[in-house]
Amino acid sequence: MTIEAKPFNEQALQAWLDATEDEGRFESAPEQKSARPTERAFSTSWIWVVATVAFFFYLGVGLWMIYGADFAIGDAIARASSARAIAHSRDQHVMAVGFYWMPLPAFAEVPFMAVFSRLGVPALAMVAPTALATAMTIPILARIGRDLAVRKWIAATFVTLFALNPYTIFCAGNGMSEAWLVLALAGCFAAYLRWTDKRRIRDLGRLGLWLAVGQMTRHEMLTVVVVFCVLVAIESAKGRRVATALTVAAPSIFGLFAWTIVSFVITRHGFWKAILDGDVADRVTGPWLPDERTVATVATYSATLSLRFAPGIVLAVLFAGFGRELFGHILDVDGRPHLRAVAIVAIGGLFPAQIAFLLLQRASYGDPRYYMPLILLFTIASFIALNGRPRIGGRGAALVVCGLAGCVSSFVVIGDPGISAVTGEPAVIRALLGTEQSAADSNPARSVNLGDWRAFTADLDRRLRPGDVIVLDTSVAAAVHLFSRHPMQIATELDSDSAQQLQLPNPGYTWAVVVPGNYGSLNPTVQALLRGTPPRGKRWEKVDVPLTPAGFRGSPELWHLVDAPTSPALLTAAAQPTKPQETGQ
Amino acid sequence: MNTENATSSSEFFAERERLWRATYGLRMVAPHLSAHNGMTLRQRKAVICAAAVVILGLALAPRVTGIICISAATAVYTAVIAVRLLLIVNSIGHDPAPVEATAFLIPDDALPFASVLVPAYKEPEILRELLGALSELDYPADRLELLLVLEGDDDETIATAREILADDTQGLSRCLRIIEVPPAEPRTKPKALNYAVQLAQGDLITIYDAEDRPHPLQLRAAAYALATGGPDLACVQAQLNYFNPEQNLLTKWFTLEYTMWFTQFLPGLVKLGAPIPLGGTSNHFRREAIMAVGGWDPFNVTEDADLGLRFHRMGYHIGVIESVTLEEANSDAINWIKQRSRWYKGYLQTWLVNLRHPIRTTRALGLRGFVLMNLFVGGTPLLALLNPIFWFLCLLWFTLQPQFVRDLFPAGVLYPAMACWVVGNFLYVYAFVLTAAKRDDVRLTKAAFAIPGYYVLMSFAAYKAFVQLIFAPTYWEKTQHGLDSATKAVIDLRDQVVTTP
Incomplete structure (x- = not known):
């Protein structure tokens, strides 16, 4: 059987399209109409x-x-x-x-x-x-x-x-x-x-x-x-x-x-x-x-x-x-x-x-x-x-x-x-209205006084030298970790090596922030470090920092590893731990 | 009986010429676009140099080299996942109006002459169902020819075809012809199509596989889409889906994958104007377009994907139509791996062909097209190859936590890699869940949650493809069909899948 090929009759198709377009036969299938009125729909x-x-x-x-x-x-x-x-x-x-x-x-x-x-x-x-x-x-x-x-x-x-x-x-x-x-x-x-x-x-x-x-x-x-x-x-x-x-x-x-x-x-x-x-x-x-x-x-x-x-x-x-x-x-x-x-x-x-x-x-x-x-x-x-x-x-x-x-x-x-x-x-x-804290403020100790923390951190930042490393526990001193300008010099419990490092005789930290009497996975260990034997020729020295102690859950302390004094008595005094503060937390 | 047998010497020479054109036509006209030569010398040198640099780097600076390799792999993962998710987001709510109803109204005399090419090889068992499905096509018989394209030495299939034709219970003898392709290497489907298209007389050329069950109105829909799509529209791709998803978990996964590909990725790519890797069947071409680009590459084992890219290079574009052809999903894991490894090998072939001259390809495809070509055609098998390496690293980390794994993932690499792994994988799985919901099939929803198991099979196939690409690049791994013959399910599911107003 022989089949004669017939060309694609685009003209016929186009003619048909033209004829039927008016009748709407080529409209897309109607979309499902919204159940709600949409005449008031507005541009967003x-x-x-x-x-x-x-x-x-x-x-x-x-x-x-x-x-x-x-x-x-x-x-x-x-x-x-x-x-x-x-x-x-x-x-x-x-x-x-x-x-x-x-x-x-x-x-x-x-x-x-x-x-x-x-x-x-x-x-x-x-x-x-x-x-x-x-x-x-x-x-x-x-x-x-x-x-x-x-x-x-x-x-x-x-x-x-x-x-x-x-x-x-x-x-x-x-x-x-x-x-x-x-x-x-x-x-x-x-x-x-x-x-x-x-x-x-x-x-x-x-x-x-x-x-x-x-x-x-x-x-x-x-x-x-x-x-x-x-x-x-x-x-x-x-x-x-x-x-x-x-x-x-x-x-x-x-x-x-x-x-x-x-x-x-x-x-x-x-x-x-x-x-x-x-x-x-x-x-x-x-x-x-x-x-x-x-x-x-x-x-x-x-x-x-x-x-x-x-x-x-x-x-x-x-x-x-x-x-x-x-x-x-x-x-x-x-x-x-x-x-x-x-x-x-x-x-x-x-x-x-x-x-x-x-x-x-x-x-x-x-x-x-x-x-x-x-x-x-x-x-x-x-x-x-x-x-x-x-x-x-x-x-x-x-x-x-x-x-x-x-x-x-x-x-x-x-x-x-x-x-x-x-x-x-x-x-x-209070800050918005410019009023003072009243006696009715039932639990001020729960609040973190951010201004104090920022002052504390700024003071610490000023003291830091290149090569110094601070150790702290973020669960008690997160603000220091957040606000410090030197995050690469802060070792925390979030670092994978901190717990191991603290077991060493010389963990390599030169500053420590602790909050005595408070919780935290690293906080007690750092306190133990301060109480322990410092590296040869060194001692941990508590640093005075500007604070308003009432604003804290427990007063944070800043310690610095400094060259040891020659007198053994001073060495012992310096290593004396601070008494933990009772906060009731 | 309507067969093509070379009985005279002139016919013999014409047949030889057709065969030569079918086999070497593209290679002669555009050798840089033919997969015949595999990798070019320059590509081989580039691969050897890259391998040498990596090996040297691993020997001298293993950590840095490892980090660079992992970073590069992560970048590929991120890009591929991002593009796919973008396409899914773009198209998941896209519900195009079915064109079949419109096509049904086209008067017969406005339709083009259509040639339907159906290549088959050693598949006598499914011929009867195939012809049954073709007989249901709603197209004027005087404007239709069905060309059953068989290898000349496939005696069994030829005999069965002749037997069915002699019975002619479906009334197809008016328009059905058997084309016998003279036996010659390579024994590939594209070579058979190249041969047959020279004998086809239609302006609309359609390809169906032997196990296909096209929607009866699909030819009309394709004719309508081509006629209204402008002269640059070279081809429209119908949706493919499966009629046996319920058979086992593998067929469910396969069904989900195809649904995702044809309902979300392809429309998304078309919307972006990106090069489209065609599916191997239910393609409807303008005759002049297929001839203009040199036909199919007989040395490429995914000639469909290659052809789609070639169309794009030559300035044509491809459309999709909302008409479904049902096929048989591969239900046997070994058979599936054979089929998938051929696809991956073909994708790699196509990728390498298009990377022979990257600058020329970029000019031809456009920068966006070039990037998308790399992410889709290259990225698909590449990710399947990379996956096992990362699974192994993951397993190693969760069990032994060796230091070298940690060293390979510094923060800048770890976070994107983790985002890819956790978020990317989840969103991908979820896209399958939504695809199942779109198909309104509860069984598929359950299978969608287990789709990571499918990735494992894909990786097996990818490694097989990679090895074959080196040792047997043009070997055509035959997929066995006819493992399911639930004809009733065909009709039920077709009615369910194809939406007509």
């Missing part, structure tokens, strides 16, 4: 400008807290010190991140520290990541508002209320983990709300990854992961539920698993945090906490603080239309789309409930910072309550008032020594 490009401004504002606040108010939370300094040990130290290694906390906030500081430490401003590396995390939360919130068809200026109002809430600002500048937690939660909700709307795998993946970011930030996220898994499973088709939940949970499970394995391999303790929490459980106390820990007292404490942070949340849930969504679902009136309301309420309730539980177990200080996610959840709840409304109306106005009330209340909470003295936050408000 402007919010990046706002976020950039916010970043520099938060950065400025953070630096003011350190250098203006002499305030930093000890844990933040410890994390930054770990980051410095990883990025810029005598013995750079990733293990220095420590295994007590989940590692993301400290790891996030590493690239900043690699730059800022070399530029001589390591404190910036402590503040910049949290400022960045909070600034990044702003566009995500704006996008949630847009996705929920909230009008632009209404969204801007609520985003501003979030961004300028004093506790948001405080957490953005304090170098702690709350800013990362809030960013992760915002990301989770943005992805979850989009997934409920469009059912795209991409959003499911984003939800999983944001949950992992939260999980690698704080242990409390584990329950949030569970809640989101349950929610996506409920909303998935039968037969797909386990796979969908697994897809969402996988990154968090991997993160937790990988970190536990690494922790086990390196420290031989897979659950280091749990072990340490168990150790401190019995010692957790504070005048702001209920004396008698019962379900009723801890629940009251937790509920009270929740309402002080987000007073509008009750209004949002019960009265502002949000409750209809919530109860509409429960009564099966409106169907599944309103599971987003359940998500807000479930996760919003998780945080106070967890803190109450830990308080009951005497395993938490009940720090107000832990309630900070409620400010974010209030903002999202407001968007849901105002979903698709063309005008702000009475409901919106009430929510705005609640948001403003939350801002004022947060300010009061930070400054209230009766609540917030866990890590010394009232010092920030």
Whole structure:
């Protein structure tokens, strides 16, 4: 059989295309229409400008807290010190991140520290990541508002209320983990709300990854992961539920698993945090906490603080239309789309409930910072309550008032020594208002007086000569490690050779910082070194440094290895240890 | 009966000429683009020099040399993982509209004449299913020819084909021809295609493998895409996927890999305007384009990938269409390693061919194209070769913690390497999990979590390929098909995978 080839008849095809284009036969398959009205969708490009401004504002606040108010939370300094040990130290290694906390906030500081430490401003590396995390939360919130068809200026109002809430600002500048937690939660909700709307795998993946970011930030996220898994499973088709939940949970499970394995391999303790929490459980106390820990007292404490942070949340849930969504679902009136309301309420309730539980177990200080996610959840709840409304109306106005009330209340909470003295936050408000420390400041000894530490470190830096090596324990003198201009001359317990080196007759250290009577893996060993026999022809001499002893958990001491005096009596006197100070810690 | 037999002397000489062109055409026209010569002298010198420098460095300054090697490997890992993740992120939410519904509406007289080339070698057992699948193609019979391309000495397959054709239960005799390729070395698929394309009369040239089950509307979709894609669009690649993912863990992994490749990497590369390593089947070419670039390289064992790059060098581009061809996933580990080692060997061949004149290649592909070519075509087998070395170092560190491992990883190397290892590997695995979710198959989701086991098989294949590249560069490792014949599953899964409005 012979087949005659026929040329590609592009003209015929083109003619047909021209004829049919008007009929719309070549339109792409229609995309799944959003379940919500989108006619009010607005561009969010402007919010990046706002976020950039916010970043520099938060950065400025953070630096003011350190250098203006002499305030930093000890844990933040410890994390930054770990980051410095990883990025810029005598013995750079990733293990220095420590295994007590989940590692993301400290790891996030590493690239900043690699730059800022070399530029001589390591404190910036402590503040910049949290400022960045909070600034990044702003566009995500704006996008949630847009996705929920909230009008632009209404969204801007609520985003501003979030961004300028004093506790948001405080957490953005304090170098702690709350800013990362809030960013992760915002990301989770943005992805979850989009997934409920469009059912795209991409959003499911984003939800999983944001949950992992939260999980690698704080242990409390584990329950949030569970809640989101349950929610996506409920909303998935039968037969797909386990796979969908697994897809969402996988990154968090991997993160937790990988970190536990690494922790086990390196420290031989897979659950280091749990072990340490168990150790401190019995010692957790504070005048702001209920004396008698019962379900009723801890629940009251937790509920009270929740309402002080987000007073509008009750209004949002019960009265502002949000409750209809919530109860509409429960009564099966409106169907599944309103599971987003359940998500807000479930996760919003998780945080106070967890803190109450830990308080009951005497395993938490009940720090107000832990309630900070409620400010974010209030903002999202407001968007849901105002979903698709063309005008702000009475409901919106009430929510705005609640948001403003939350801002004022947060300010009061930070400054209230009766609540917030866990890590010394009232010092920030005192510095802001220019007031003196009052007798009501219940636990000043807990706060690290950063000004003193910085003066101490500056004095030490001035004394250092090339070739000198300082030995210290970062768990009691992290500020020295963080603020010193000579990180390459500081040996710490984070260095892989320190413990071994200290066993030698002449470990090669010429300076030592110790805090007698305090804990730390290296602190007692360094004290033993000072009490022991110094190298031939040398002696350890205590150096006078400018200090305000009341500001410390125990007074730090600076010792210097100097040439030995000729008199044996002086040698003995110099080696006499300082009596450990009782601090009650 | 419609066969090509040289019965007269003029036909004999024409056949010889076709065979010569099929075998040496590209080599004569563009020897620098043919894999016939393997590595050039300059490349050999470069490799020997590099090896000598490394050996000398290891002897004189082992630590520094080791750090440099580890740094280079880490840079390759970082770049490959970053590019792949970028492509995945770009395309994971990309749901292109299926073109088949549109293509269905094209009037028959607007369609080009299409030649479907189906090379087969020693595969008599799957011919019947193949012809059954081809008979389902929705294309006007007077504009279609099906060319069954068989080796002249493959008597068994030829006999079976003739037998099936004689029965003609599928009504294919109108448009089916058997092309017998005269026996000659190299015994490769590209040589057979080069031979057959000279006898094909269509303006649309399509390649299917013997075990393929193309979507019935795919030819129309390809014709539509080529007609509307502009004159520079040389080829459109249909998606490939498997009809037997449920068979065992290996077929599940293979299915995930193909789904990822065809639904995420390829669309991502097309979007970037990067050179595309074509898949070996379900390619639909403009006839003038395939002829203009010299056809397939008969000495390259992944002639498809090579052809894709050659198109890009010559100023053409490649598109993808949202139409699926189902194939049989390799369900036997040994058979899989044979197939994969051929692919890796071909990728290495293609890489070496394109690196003969790096500057000329960069000019031809553009800098971005050149970088992406290195990361995809070179990086894929290279990473599979490097993986076992790093696994070993890892194992050594976690068990014995020897000092030399620590010395090899100073902070500047350790952190990127760890980020690659922990974050990169996880995100890669997670991308497979999301791919499984996209396919809406719970069984695949479970398999996705175990995908690191697949990496081990890949490394076996890579080392086999590396050895073969040295000792038998043009040897075509035949993949055995027909290990699964669940025809019903074909239909069910096709309906499930191919989305039509």
